[in-house]
Amino acid sequence: MGSLGEPLEVPDNQKVEVVPATIVNHAFAQTAEDLKPILHEWIDRPLSVVEFGPDADAFFGCKAVSTGTADEISSKLYGRGEQLIVDFGSHRVGYLSFHLGVEGVNIDAPARLRITFGEVPYDVTESLHPCYTWISTSWLPDEVINVDWLPADIAMPRRYAFRYVKFEVIDTSAKYKVRFADIHVRAVSAVSPAAVRCVAPLPTDNADLTAIDRISQLTLRNCMQTVFEDGPRRDRRLWLGDLRLQALTNYCTFQDYRLVKRCLYMFAALPRDDGSLPACIFEKPKLSAASDYIVDYDALFGPTVYDYTVASGDVETAMELWPTIIGSMQKALSHLDLDGKFCSDATKSWKFLDWSEGLDTNAGMHGLILFCCREIDKLALLIAKPAPFTSIVKRMTAAAASFYDPALRVFTSGPDRQISWSSQAWLALAGAMDPATCLAAIQIAMANPQAVKPLTPYAYHHVAESLARCGGEDECLKLVLEYWGGMANAGADTFWECFDKNDSRKSPYGDCHNNSYCHAWSCTPSYLLRVVLKNHPI
Amino acid sequence: MGSLGEPLEVPDNQKVEVVPATIVNHAFAQTAEDLKPILHEWIDRPLSVVEFGPDADAFFGCKAVSTGTADEISSKLYGRGEQLIVDFGSHRVGYLSFHLGVEGVNIDAPARLRITFGEVPYDVTESLHPCYTWISTSWLPDEVINVDWLPADIAMPRRYAFRYVKFEVIDTSAKYKVRFADIHVRAVSAVSPAAVRCVAPLPTDNADLTAIDRISQLTLRNCMQTVFEDGPRRDRRLWLGDLRLQALTNYCTFQDYRLVKRCLYMFAALPRDDGSLPACIFEKPKLSAASDYIVDYDALFGPTVYDYTVASGDVETAMELWPTIIGSMQKALSHLDLDGKFCSDATKSWKFLDWSEGLDTNAGMHGLILFCCREIDKLALLIAKPAPFTSIVKRMTAAAASFYDPALRVFTSGPDRQISWSSQAWLALAGAMDPATCLAAIQIAMANPQAVKPLTPYAYHHVAESLARCGGEDECLKLVLEYWGGMANAGADTFWECFDKNDSRKSPYGDCHNNSYCHAWSCTPSYLLRVVLKNHPI
Structure with missing residues (x-):
């Protein structure tokens, strides 16, 4: 189910009438x-690291190009403005966890990350904000988190639906970078x-x-x-x-x-x-x-x-x-x-x-x-x-x-x-x-x-x-x-x-x-x- | 202590040299x-709701005007794009909690809030982003939270330093609004x-x-x-x-x-x-x-x-x-x-x-x-x-x-x-x-x-x-x-x-x-x- 209408305007059939008790x-x-x-719960891990390049023949106008294996993820460091997109290979519903490692002379500030959960390429190739829609933008599948003490094991408390996860490093500090390891989802289903x-x-x-x-x-x-x-x-x-x-x-x-x-x-x-x-x-x-x-x-x-x-x-x-x-x-x-x-x-x-x-x-x-x-x-x-x-x-x-x-x-x-x-x-x-x-x-x-x-x-x-x-x-x-x-x-x-x-x-x-x-x-x-x-x- | 420099450029004395073991x-x-x-821990509550109006004579160019008592906070509903600034009356260091109530025919989407902690008026009268600084912007005192199930008791897990707290409702849905109640800080100090x-x-x-x-x-x-x-x-x-x-x-x-x-x-x-x-x-x-x-x-x-x-x-x-x-x-x-x-x-x-x-x-x-x-x-x-x-x-x-x-x-x-x-x-x-x-x-x-x-x-x-x-x-x-x-x-x-x-x-x-x-x-x-x-x- 769902609801149809013009951007930012609630259609008539979605307006609230008197509801019987x-x-x-x-x-x-x-x-x-x-x-x-x-x-039922089970653990799944990303299959690869991907970037998206243009592809005029593809439905979404782009294609995922693998730039590394999942094993290689933890070998790279990420600083301010850098990002990582991992591909779980197919659609999952569940709870994301990962280890946020760190390397630098001083871990002298929190790390601020934006984590975006993508069902389709557009979710991770474009900014989700602003979103011109009349339904709630609170559904948009992204989170900004701040981590005070590093290294840290991060367990995202909310459930998401996704194939791709984009990690954007909004900031670390000039003196350290982060690394991502042990990225996995505790997938759930009846x-x-x-x-x-x-x-x-x-x-x-x-x-x-x-x-x-x-x-x-x-x-x-x-x-x-x-x-x-x-x-x-x-x-x-x-x-x-x-x-x-x-x-x-x-x-x-x-x-x-x-x-x-x-x-x-x-x-x-x-x-x-x-x-x-x-x-x-x-x-x-x-x-x-x-x-x-x-x-x-x-x-x-x-x-x-x-x-x-x-x-x-x-x-x-x-x-x-x-x-x-x-x-x-x-x-x-x-x-x-x-x-x-x-x-x-x-x-x-x-x-x-x-x-x-x-x-x-x-x-x-x-x-x-x-x-x-x-x-x-x-x-x-x-x-x-x-x-x-x-x-x-x-x-x-x-x-x-x-x-x-x-x-x-x-x-x-x-x-x-x-x-x-x-x-x-x-x-x-x-x-x-x-x-x-x-x-x-x-x-x-x-x-x-x-x-x-x-x-x-x-x-x-x-x-x-x-x-x-x-x-x-x-x-x-x-x-x-x-x-x-x-x-x-x-x-x-x-x-x-x-x-x-x-x-x-x-x-x-x-x-x-x-x-x-x-x-x-x-x-x-x-x-x-x-x-x-x-x-x-x- | 701190560090001086031009925006976005790390000064020489902050650059990392070889550090003795x-x-x-x-x-x-x-x-x-x-x-x-x-x-030591103790509970403090906001004294009033404030808005900031221009004041050419004030150091920060604005003055806080009380628009309601703390008791009146929970009587008002807030929807998409609306905001509430509470004033604790003085500076606090601690952990914020509040009850996020709700009213509407359907609570049919999560609530997305931005919570900003202000030590001075500028923190809550202006957007903190983007921030043109060479030190870490991860220090900026704001959080975006998504709350799936409402009503809810929210306990912010990180410690903040503030006098003012601004609650911005990024979105609810067309069918409900939120209310804020029992806003308090568990203040801490040695x-x-x-x-x-x-x-x-x-x-x-x-x-x-x-x-x-x-x-x-x-x-x-x-x-x-x-x-x-x-x-x-x-x-x-x-x-x-x-x-x-x-x-x-x-x-x-x-x-x-x-x-x-x-x-x-x-x-x-x-x-x-x-x-x-x-x-x-x-x-x-x-x-x-x-x-x-x-x-x-x-x-x-x-x-x-x-x-x-x-x-x-x-x-x-x-x-x-x-x-x-x-x-x-x-x-x-x-x-x-x-x-x-x-x-x-x-x-x-x-x-x-x-x-x-x-x-x-x-x-x-x-x-x-x-x-x-x-x-x-x-x-x-x-x-x-x-x-x-x-x-x-x-x-x-x-x-x-x-x-x-x-x-x-x-x-x-x-x-x-x-x-x-x-x-x-x-x-x-x-x-x-x-x-x-x-x-x-x-x-x-x-x-x-x-x-x-x-x-x-x-x-x-x-x-x-x-x-x-x-x-x-x-x-x-x-x-x-x-x-x-x-x-x-x-x-x-x-x-x-x-x-x-x-x-x-x-x-x-x-x-x-x-x-x-x-x-x-x-x-x-x-x-x-x-x-x-x-x-x-x-």
Whole structure:
């Protein structure tokens, strides 16, 4: 998740409205607390020292050139204005430590260092300040430290997400220089290195797909901490829509059912007085609901429980969370007119779907809510409850036809009959029409240069999944290779919050230095590829 | 102590030469370690919130205006770009803590703060960066901190010296602001608040002198930590010449003999292989000698032991340190020619006396070494040893006449027959001529606008003391009132490392932001005033 807007100006949907009161369910909160994982920890060390030189062909316009091995780091001295960039070889989430050695006739002043943690080259090739962004610049991954007594062992107390670490010596004194030794990270994740090794390999020899799968898994692992974080660099919290995609990918990789269950109970612990669920949860310093509310995220709670139940076989959880699920649909269903057609304008509540500019959400939200109703009905079957939404599903399926333009063979949305990829995707996932019709609609929209395209990997996921679910397995693979493969070719170690192959500085926040480059909602290729390749080997 | 030079260029005397090996005396080091004080600690809180407005009449061009009481601090919220300056009412050395509260719908990002510790208004009214100075900018008293989980109790781990603390909110997020509460300092000193209260009041009703005495004592107390530091803000270490002045002031105020003894043993633990003593000692991370060497500081070790013995009555220490004292004179005496006249050019070793530009040190050093020989001879008498320097004193006293110009009635120095205050002061303190002749020489030099004036409080001290010792008590008081009183009138809470009444930005380092405003060698008025007022009541 994240938020879009002009630099330095907070977008309307991020402005704070009156937030319904939270009715804390303390028993659920305790269940979540009891499921809190003890994180796995391991030590990693940098592989090399690098400098960045210009490279016109590279996505970021530069390439890392190794200027020394990790073993050579401690042989060099650094004084005022000098810097060292180390490369850990891939993305890590954890706590940096190092030994700050010293050499000179007098160690007669503190050492002042700036330490910058880079997920991508720009983080360490450019100054992060000033940062022209409307979200908090406190997320910028740099620290200035002053060390009084040298030599010293430095353990940075905060957690960072990075591949590169830049050490800038702001000052020592004229009489001494520092040396860096024993640089290492205590990496952390809810996923153990053993669990990573146990993931069944992707059933293909295709090197590109295998690489994409590896990057997806690393993205997910590094977001799996004491909750499913949306990004270990920035935001670092639990969003409902993002959780669903992470959980799906987790089931076919690391299979950590406890962490999903914990997160489900965290949401269920914090319903609002109208039964709706917050879009986002804060875990620290204490469990609390964010003020953010998103209609689609609210409704996706039930499908997330359904996926969990199918994957884990734990029906007790679904039974216990059933009233929460029913409550979480009320706000969404209040948007249906008498014919069962979703009207985005029925409330001012935020309908997200994607950050694409100008996206009309009527059709997509109709599809999404219909999808949710169907999934919850399926869950009811699993736990021997009457399906609550059969008549609504019937009405909404019928009403879905009103979004379909038989001449253009696509779904349109809103008074301007907008054609977007997201509208097709969600109505397809909802089974609003037969699969062939839906597949054709997605393909036609994708071929239409006027159609509103997705902006985020979150929306790309739903397009890709809708292709796979409607018989468009090849098209799904093509999209995965093009979009996520594009990031891989651009040098991604983990998949990014947003990606525009033509603009490496693109940011929803006005300044790419505040982007997150290991972002939960981008981790789904491991899931998509397993869905596709299961019945569609290549 | 400190060092003079052009901005960003290290002066020649600060460049590193070959340093003789240190022959550690482990027994003396252990004695020093055993004398390490447990610091007294107490809690102080800010008195008010201030802003600074322009004031053309004020030394720093601005005045503090109270905008609220300390009690009101926690009622206000601070967001991006806002700041708070609190005023502790006077100078403190210690560890800052505060509670960082929070208010908003979502605490959805870390808080990034810059905390700046101000001894004088400029520290908090201006940005400290960039700082155009050749000494280490790592001394600049500011920190940037990032706080992940709010609310939080923040305990800053480093020690600072300050009256003002500026809290700048670099960022929170659009959804919350912070509040500051329970701001306090855990102040530290080797001197207990009780010891401060027990100091005998100055025998005078003169309010200006009483104020100067109070500021002197605060300066000394705040420099008295686990060693006599030269400045609690910058350098924070033990210099020999500075120690002597602090110790003299300590004897007539706090009477902490143990701390002086500890510092004497620290120097005695680290002689060089030619018997000389380093100018400066590092206490942390482990006891070690600085490479700095100053001929006059070396020679002043004996007089410092003599003062200690007279004040404390502890003759055992003087007996144990006697070989060190004899060793510490060798380098100085190697500068004497066959007639017993000091020749600065005899070695390249640094002769300090003062930072005044172009000061010729021949005459002043002759006086200083003669003074040291006389003091050590007096110490020999106290510990029943033969006086080692009687014949040298005789020769040097005779040779001193060659510096005297009977026509001008002043001492001159060097081939250009330079007239300086420092030359007169040290030859007077040495008793090179009778007191009346010496007093006249000082007064004539002080009245001569061409004479080289002192630059530092260290040199002003020796001029003031030489006046007092030669019958110029009134002139001494006048100088104290003019020079140290000038700092008091300019708003000093503690006396400064350097002071030019016409230039509040004057710095030996190129940038006044790297000056120290609580500096050991400026603390002597409490001593000078007691010397004068004892026999010369006003």
